[in-house]
Amino acid sequence: xxxxxxxxxxxxxxxxxxxxxxxxxxxxxxxxxxxxxxxxxxxxxxxxxxxxxxxxxxxxxxxxxxxxxxxxxxxxxxxxxxxxx
Ligand SMILES: [Zn+2]
Ligand SMILES: [Zn+2]
Numbered sequence: 485x486x487x488x489x490x491x492x493x494x495x496x497x498x499x500x501x502x503x504x505x506x507x508x509x510x511x512x513x514x515x516x517x518x519x520x521x522x523x524x525x526x527x528x529x530x531x532x533x534x535x536x537x538x539x540x541x542x543x544x545x546x547x548x549x550x551x552x553x554x555x556x557x558x559x560x561x562x563x564x565x566x567x568x569x
Pocket of ligand 2: 525526527528529530544545546549
């Protein structure tokens, strides 16, 4: 039985499997696996293929993006609560 890549549907005999969130998925290459499974940075929108940063339930590609997102959130709170602006 030949399996197919879960991302591009390629029939390939040397598929590898990734076990994630309780289920096994098969891919023909890492690019397909990244495309399908990698989390997306909540700040810049890129695929997180490194360790990434978890901050307050959101994923970021770097500490720079995590800081930026927190700063933006704080700026939003400040502008909605500060009546002098
Ligand atoms: Zn593929
Ligand atoms: Zn980012």
